[in-house]
Amino acid sequence: MCTTRKFKRSYVSTKRYMEKILMNLLRDYQKKAIEDIRQHFREGKKRILLVAPTGSGKTVIACSMMEGLVKNNRFGMFVAHRRELVMQCSRKLADFDIKLGVIMAGKSGSIYSDVQVASVQTFSARKDNDDFVKPQADVIILDEAHRSTSKSFQDLINTYPDAWVIGLTATPCRNDGRGLGNIYQELVNCGTIKELTAKGYLVPNRIVAPSIPDLQNIRIMAGDYEKKALDTRMNTPKLVGDIVTHWIKYGENRPTVVFGTSIKHSKYITNIFKQNGIPAGHIDGEMPEIEREKVLQDLQDDKIKILSNCMVLTEGWDQPKISCVIIARPTKSYSMYLQMVGRALRPAENKKDTLIIDHSGCVYEHGFPEDVPDWQLTISKVKQKEKKVVEPIEKQPFTCVQCDTVYKPSKEQPECPNCSFIPTKKEQAILIQQGRLVELPKMKVKTDDKQKFYAELLYYAKQKGFKEGWASHTFKRKFGHFPHSKKxxxxxxxxxxxxxxxxxxxARAKSYNMKELSI
Structure with missing residues (x-):
């Protein structure tokens, strides 16, 4: 009896100690976010969207809220769309001795648990079965809540009409233009990349963009590049070879994650790294889970330096030691761009910054990672086309002609932050040509130079099988008039x-495909 009492006292004191640790772990912006959500609940709002950057600790916030539910004898449910995210949250909740059940393939959950961690696909597949016991849920937390408009998430939400719903996301925007304001009533911001970097919760990033792919004539489907055509364009010996060459030049032997366009592309990148004596691994969604875990463990144990993947590590993967990201997958999705970059922004021991090697043109398409918009909830069904507003030249990204670092020049600081190089006016014109939608500065051009330019356009047109008119119109685009002499x-x-x-x-591809960022 005495031993039992001692065990109970030890158990209770340990649990209280863990609860205290949890509250101490919460950072100021996390505590404020939780309090803002509670205030909206007190005001009668039932569905709240929490926007927090990748690496800001959304899972810790979720665990803290679930822990509060259990204290008040209420029931909660955490919902995710991928097995890795379900298991990640389960481990976090278990660390704080929260009684939980898991609902996903191979697991049935437990009706006696205070909290359920559920795969949305498994829940949707089982909810109408006669033998499925619907768990209680006073509060539902949806991970990667930008997916909340999908049928599976909507069915789950509608199954619990009286529950409070909290959505978690780093990027509250969708390619299909459906606004999350149709689902959520209020939005709570939990810091920005710029703010959290300034406070030391995320590491600074720097970008080099040694190449920009030619994405002309690739169709846009569902708001992004058509996958098969994109893979054909990107998965070439020249482009993959450049990825390896530029990593050797800039990568500083950093632990690196690569985002490819397809499984075939990712494997090809891995093989070229290996052929150059650089230990590399590949993972994809079709691999058995045990194989994926082995490759991830190899990265953790420094057995490989490069980890290449296709659409596996964009969400929910947490490996702070990664300090280099290679973006070899062009995308129109701002959300995907931030997710890829965000994989390497978490701080770690001896990690001063993150290097982003952009082979996709994403930095020109979407801007710098820290320049996120002021997120707001909007109600919309279809994204409306809007003419692109060209930023002033000093706000446009520059790629340094000396070291390929991408930066924002200003009148006060025109030099490259990496090598201190200051471009001349002629070099500025070349930089502008690298892909930014801005008007080229007018420069006095000699007649001989114009004829030479037109002659080179004719050569290119003949190579590509274009008509002569293409050369004339391209000439006019540069000089404002057609060639005076075509001889x-x-x-x-x-x-x-x-x-x-x-x-x-x-510029042509962007003008055809640029759409409003609808939230």
């Missing part, structure tokens, strides 16, 4: 002319 002999296309052609291609 020139085609000559090989120079780097400068190829740069301008690339600029035109990217």
């Amino acid at each position: 020139v002999f085609p000559i090989a296309t120079s780097k400068e002319t190829m740069g301008f052609i690339q600029h035109c291609n990217i």
Whole structure:
């Protein structure tokens, strides 16, 4: 009896100690976010969207709220769309001795548990079965809540019409334009990348963009590049070789994650790294779970330096030691861009910053990671097209011609932050041609230079099978008028002319496909 009492006292004191640790673990912005959510609940709002950057501790916030539910004899449910996210939250809740059940393939949950951690797919598949006992849930927390408009999430929410619903996401935007304001009543911001970096909760990032892919004529489907065509364009020996070459040049032997366009592309990247003597691994969603875990453990144990993947590590993966991201997957999705970059922003021992090597043009498409918009809830069904507003030149990204670092020049600080190089006016024009939607500065051009430019355009047109009119219209795009004389002999296309052609291609693709970021 005495031993039993001692055990109970020890158990209670340990539990209280863990609860105290949990509250001490919460940072100021996390505590404020929880209090803001509670205040909205007190005001009668039932569905709240919590927006927090990748690496800000959304799972810790969720565990804290669940812990509060259990204290008040209420029931909770945490819902995710992937097995890894379900298991991640289960481990966190178990650390604080919260009695939980797990509902996913191979697991049945427990009706006696205070909290259920559920796979939304498994819940949807079982909810109409005669033998399925619907667990109690006073509060439902939805992870990756930008997916809340999907049928499976909607069915789950509608199954609990009286429950309070909290959505967690780093990026409250969707490619299909459906606004999350149709689901949630209030939005609570939990810091920004810029704010959390300034406080030391995230590490600074720097970007090099040594190449921009030619994405002309790739169709846009469901708000992003058509996958098969994108893979064909990106999965070439030249582009994959550049990825390895530029990592050797810039990567500083950092632990690195690579995002590819397809499983085949990711495997090819891995093999080229290996052929160059760099230990690398690959994972994808079709691999058995035990194999994926082994590759992830190899990265943790420093057995591999490069981890390449396709659509597996964009959400819910937490490996703070990663300090380099290679984006080899172009995307129109701002959400996917931030998710990829966010994988490497968590701090770790001896980690000063994160290096982003952009082979996709994403930094020109979406801007710098810390320049996130002021998120707001909107109610909309379809994204409306809006003309792109071109930012002033000093706010546009520059890629340094000396070291390929991407930065924002200003009148006060025009130099590159990495190598202190200051571009001349002519070099600024070249930088603009690299893909930014801005008007080229007018420069005095000699007649001979114009004829040479037109001759190079004719050469390119003949190579590509274009009509002569293409060369004339491209000439007009640069100089504002058609060629005065077309009696020139085609000559090989120079780097400068190829740069301008690339600029035109990217500008044309963006003007056709740019859409409003709808929240």
